[in-house]
Amino acid sequence: xxxxxxxxxxxxxxxxxxxxxxxxxxxxxxxxxxxxxxxxxxxxxxxxxxxxxxxxxxxxxxxxxxxxxxxxxxxxxxxxxxxxxxxxxxxxxxxxxxxxxxxxxxxxxxxxxxxxxxxxxxxxxxxxxxxxxxxxxxxxxxxxxxxxxxxxxxxxxxxxxxxxxxxxxxxxxxxxxxxxxxxxxxxxxxxxxxxxxxxxxxxxx
Amino acid sequence: xxxxxxxxxxxxxxxxxxxxxxxxxxxxxxxxxxxxxxxxxxxxxxxxxxxxxxxxxxxxxxxxxxxxxxxxxxxxxxxxxxxxxxxxxxxxxxxxxxxxxxxxxxxxxxxxxxxxxxxxxxxxxxxxxxxxxxxxxxxxxxxxxxxxxxxxxxxxxxxxxxxxxxxxxxxxxxxxxxxxxxxxxxxxxxxxxxxxxxxxxxxxx
Numbered sequence: 001x002x003x004x005x006x007x008x009x010x011x012x013x014x015x016x017x018x019x020x021x022x023x024x025x026x027x028x029x030x031x032x033x034x035x036x037x038x039x040x041x042x043x044x045x046x047x048x049x050x051x052x053x054x055x056x057x058x059x060x061x062x063x064x065x066x067x068x069x070x071x072x073x074x075x076x077x078x079x080x081x082x083x084x085x086x087x088x089x090x091x092x093x094x095x096x097x098x099x100x101x102x103x104x105x106x107x108x109x110x111x112x113x114x115x116x117x118x119x120x121x122x123x124x125x126x127x128x129x130x131x132x133x134x135x136x137x138x139x140x141x142x143x144x145x146x147x148x149x150x151x152x153x154x155x156x157x158x159x160x161x162x163x164x165x166x167x168x169x170x171x172x173x174x175x176x177x178x179x180x181x182x183x184x185x186x187x188x189x190x191x192x193x194x195x196x197x198x199x200x201x202x203x204x205x
Numbered sequence: 206x207x208x209x210x211x212x213x214x215x216x217x218x219x220x221x222x223x224x225x226x227x228x229x230x231x232x233x234x235x236x237x238x239x240x241x242x243x244x245x246x247x248x249x250x251x252x253x254x255x256x257x258x259x260x261x262x263x264x265x266x267x268x269x270x271x272x273x274x275x276x277x278x279x280x281x282x283x284x285x286x287x288x289x290x291x292x293x294x295x296x297x298x299x300x301x302x303x304x305x306x307x308x309x310x311x312x313x314x315x316x317x318x319x320x321x322x323x324x325x326x327x328x329x330x331x332x333x334x335x336x337x338x339x340x341x342x343x344x345x346x347x348x349x350x351x352x353x354x355x356x357x358x359x360x361x362x363x364x365x366x367x368x369x370x371x372x373x374x375x376x377x378x379x380x381x382x383x384x385x386x387x388x389x390x391x392x393x394x395x396x397x398x399x400x401x402x403x404x405x406x407x408x409x410x
Contacts, residue, residue: 006280006301031227049257050215050253055249057214093236
């Protein structure tokens with residue numbers, strides 16, 4: 001308690017602001033704020049300007065719902081990508097992770113969340129309606145459901161399959177199994193069981 | 206590479222800014238920036254304002270050199286504290302850590318660094334001159350040297366002892382030994398050796 005009044009209010013304000021970020025406790029927030037104070041004021045002002053202008057510059061792409069400065073976003077307006085293939089992900093960060101693999105050339109749909117009844121998040125709180133409309137109206141041949149392999153991610157996938165299965169598009173899901181480079185004896189039993197059930201044919205009989 | 210152009214420039218700018226902070230890599234910076242984007246714009250603007258105004262609001266206390274909005278700082282101008290006792294620390298964060306213990310009621314002196322010849326940091330680059338002047342001019346009875354128990358911290362302590370020993374003030378150093386609550390068998394050999402050398406008398410003979 002007695003240590004609080006010795007922190008100058010302008011510093012305390014930044015520490016409090018940083019502390020609201022996920023995974024940043026008050027110790028880390030203090031360390032970061034003190035580090036910023038030791039660096040040139042221009043760097044702090046640049047970070048401040050980036051924060052101040054962030055929300056104004058970025059909107060949701062009206063097609064895939066990702067964060068973008070232009071509408072449609074760079075992916076939805078890229079003619080070289082396959083617009084008949086939609087990969088459904090929970091968050092923009094998932095889109096970035098998939099783009100990094102360099103092995104997907106279709107479009108995306110960002111749900112901005114997963115179904116979570118205990119938190120009051122139903123289909124209307126995430127971008128399900130927009131997805132169903134897209135799959136209904138456009139010439140979509142495949143919907144790859146790439147929600148996480150967690151309980152809410154699987155529940156959301158099941159719900160989407162339910163909502164989309166009467167439409168002509170093919171529905172697919174990311175493969176589950178042993179991560180690349182993992183020793184089998186360290187895989188958890190559920191992953192290993194799934195890898196056995198979903199085993200791949202190496203040679204057709 | 207291909208994943209970079211899909212990040213909107215306004216978001217990329219914030220990610221780049223966050224990545225310059227210590228312990229924040231590009232993955233964490235991306236996670237934080239996306240989290241901020243999902244929250245109300247007012248929070249981002251508040252954090253932005255705190256950053257923009259930080260350096261303008263805070264200066265160094267002309268007496269103890271800590272970060273402060275007023276000069277002298279709240280500690281140096283607190284009449285209830287013992288002005289004849291100076292605790293010398295490396296950084297303002299060390300001052301905060303000591304204040305949290307609630308067991309020190311003297312003044313401080315912040316060096317803003319440690320001696321590190323390989324990095325070109327000599328006595329002129331840290332606040333040594335200001336410390337020597339304080340100890341020379343004021344009625345200082347004790348200087349507690351509380352630099353870290355690391356190689357540069359110890360080197361800085363030795364240098365300060367050299368510079369201050371001809372002055373009348375008593376020189377003291379934080380005690381070294383086994384951390385509270387630590388099992389002796391897990392203490393490193395150097396700490397244990399120091400704890401044995403510096404063993405405390407429980408009963409006078």
